[in-house]
Amino acid sequence: MGIRENAESAGNAEGADSAGDAESTGRADSAGSPSAERRDAAVRAAVEQGLVGRDIPIAAFLDITGIRASAAALKSAFAAATSAPVLHAFAVKAAPLVPVLRLLREEGLGAEVASPGELALARAAGIRPAQTVLDSPAKTPAELREALALGIAVNADNPQELARLDALVRSAPSGSPLGIRVNPQTGGGSIEALSTATSTSKFGVALRDEGARDWLIRAYLDRPWLTRLHIHSGSQGIPLDLHVQGIRALYELAEEINARAGRRQIDTLDIGGGLSVNFTSDEETPTYAEFVRALQRSVPGLFTGSYGLVTEFGRSLLAKHGTILARVEYTKTSGGRPIAVTHAGAQVATRTVYAPHSWPLRIAAYDPKGRPKTGPETAQDVAGPACFAGDLLAADRPLPLLEQDDWVAALDTGAYYFAHPYAYNSLARPAIHGFAAEADGTVRFALVREAQTVAEIVAESGGEQLRALDGM
Ligand SMILES: *Cc1c(COP(=O)(O)O)cnc(C)c1O
Numbered sequence: 001m002g003i004r005e006n007a008e009s010a011g012n013a014e015g016a017d018s019a020g021d022a023e024s025t026g027r028a029d030s031a032g033s034p035s036a037e038r039r040d041a042a043v044r045a046a047v048e049q050g051l052v053g054r055d056i057p058i059a060a061f062l063d064i065t066g067i068r069a070s071a072a073a074l075k076s077a078f079a080a081a082t083s084a085p086v087l088h089a090f091a092v093k094a095a096p097l098v099p100v101l102r103l104l105r106e107e108g109l110g111a112e113v114a115s116p117g118e119l120a121l122a123r124a125a126g127i128r129p130a131q132t133v134l135d136s137p138a139k140t141p142a143e144l145r146e147a148l149a150l151g152i153a154v155n156a157d158n159p160q161e162l163a164r165l166d167a168l169v170r171s172a173p174s175g176s177p178l179g180i181r182v183n184p185q186t187g188g189g190s191i192e193a194l195s196t197a198t199s200t201s202k203f204g205v206a207l208r209d210e211g212a213r214d215w216l217i218r219a220y221l222d223r224p225w226l227t228r229l230h231i232h233s234g235s236q237g238i239p240l241d242l243h244v245q246g247i248r249a250l251y252e253l254a255e256e257i258n259a260r261a262g263r264r265q266i267d268t269l270d271i272g273g274g275l276s277v278n279f280t281s282d283e284e285t286p287t288y289a290e291f292v293r294a295l296q297r298s299v300p301g302l303f304t305g306s307y308g309l310v311t312e313f314g315r316s317l318l319a320k321h322g323t324i325l326a327r328v329e330y331t332k333t334s335g336g337r338p339i340a341v342t343h344a345g346a347q348v349a350t351r352t353v354y355a356p357h358s359w360p361l362r363i364a365a366y367d368p369k370g371r372p373k374t375g376p377e378t379a380q381d382v383a384g385p386a387c388f389a390g391d392l393l394a395a396d397r398p399l400p401l402l403e404q405d406d407w408v409a410a411l412d413t414g415a416y417y418f419a420h421p422y423a424y425n426s427l428a429r430p431a432i433h434g435f436a437a438e439a440d441g442t443v444r445f446a447l448v449r450e451a452q453t454v455a456e457i458v459a460e461s462g463g464e465q466l467r468a469l470d471g472m
Contacts, residue, residue: 179228234274322414345384
């Protein structure tokens, strides 16, 4: 179901003329890279196979080969560094899609969840409780009770939550590994809204606040069942050294608690996710291996085998492997500026549209047949379909001059973009397709999420409550 094949497209991907096209469009950053070749082949095949077209002006695509490679790179980077058990819990919020979670499970990953919805997605994908970590900052008593009944690891965010855990642990035995989240207060990065380790961050117990360290140590000494410590000090825009500094603070605190306890009470460190992603080219940098090397230099004790580890990467596993493909419906000029009006805007690229300087996206141009578009570059706006002026995927962007019926691709959108649709203008959620090359080089697609229908939009917008306000 949802699988179609096409014989012609793959030859094109590997053919000499496709690389030549990429170069002449000025996309030297991506020309020739295997991921760019796979993407170009998928765009061509998607057009030829009718996954997009005149009446399907937008769809999203996930490069399954790339996702598997990222998962493998994550696992091998840590496996090479420590003999202790490591759980890589994928942060579900980065790509809340059941088939993707199942694919990652098949690659040996678990799930980090932060809401009842995310937990339900992980369970629907077959991810076992022992491979699941619950981290949200606002867990209700019912969520905590469910997590402990299932044996899911929980990291308490604050003293009030710890008090709830106290009561639950007293009332019934649980196999859940339990810990506390700390904020190392090592400082923010280039994107304020995403910086988790600022001095006033809402997350975790603020480690450098007056009395906090002593309170934490006491909390562990009083509770022999607290066996983990958690931090999530990275995020997009956080430099690697700051990220690693936070993890060092976590390690030092664990060593201090264990020394005071006179035993290895804390046996597992959850070091969070938050590896920054390169949004400027197809290069995946920093790599997981570089991240592990930085940790080895700065926190060698992490890898002596005395701590099990949990990671919670999201964006760095998925971002590079997603593409939004949208049709150019119209082109025009306004005040001398060429504008391409496409079907991708705020509904699929919300962060980019509302915070374009923090979240610029690369745009690739394709002709009506889905071939990389060539020609001299002209600065132009790539606009979305929504009815507000700021609905731009890119402003003043040099690209081959876009024409009606061309395609634009918003690259690196595999995490926190099309999987996070925004309902502005009641624009429908596009379909998401996974793609991979067959042994013979043809591109095969599989439907990951159906496009939302207009009937569904009506139903989700109170359609069933049609008469609710009559006579009120
Ligand atoms: C969002 C989040 C992650 C994943 O962050 P990425 O930047 O996507 O890697 C991991 N852990 C926690 C607690 C988070 O909130």
